[in-house]
Amino acid sequence: MPIAIPCATRLTSVSRRCRRACPDCASSISTAITEQLLAKGVARFAIFQEAFRAPAAAVIASDRPFNVHFQRSGQRHVWTRESGPLLSFAERLGIPLPSGCRVGQCESCAVRILQGEVKHLHAAAPDEPDTCLTCQAIPISDLTLDA
The missing domain is CATH 3.10.20.30 (Beta-grasp domain)
Incomplete structure (x- = not known):
């Protein structure tokens, strides 16, 4: 299932379950990939997204329980x-x-x-x-x- 992906994204498909791994993709690229997968007949529930990045330090503003x-x-x-x-x-x-x-x-x-x-x-x-x-x-x- 070749899909045009405008970045260094890896796309794998196993039994029509697709996983997108994209470390630096903007949401517009992610949306474009999803739209292309849907157009190729992949069910929305079978499309997964992961973003790999170092988490920012969590700021929990409230001291309230x-x-x-x-x-x-x-x-x-x-x-x-x-x-x-x-x-x-x-x-x-x-x-x-x-x-x-x-x-x-x-x-x-x-x-x-x-x-x-x-x-x-x-x-x-x-x-x-x-x-x-x-x-x-x-x-x-x-x-x-x-x-």
Whole structure:
């Protein structure tokens, strides 16, 4: 499936599941690649995106604690700035969340937000406004997760 890619992007396809790895691509290039994949018949759900870069130092502006409700597990806990991203916070509490982040399965930690808001520390938020990537999200209000 040859696709014209105007940068040093690598594109691989395995069983029509495509992964774009682009360290310095602007969002317009990413959009162009996605459009070309869709035009070639690749289903949107089979297109994944990863951006490799050193994360900026996370700035957590608020010292305010937030209540986090993990609805499926029925647990409620108080998140503080020292708690870090929601994935680490949940793991320390023994709450299982989906994740393959540490083995290169980016976006596998996506969890639906039922109520509240988060900030993503190292990347843009997911396309779906009611979803957070728990490996890099922190609450900026009281929060209820579908977890």
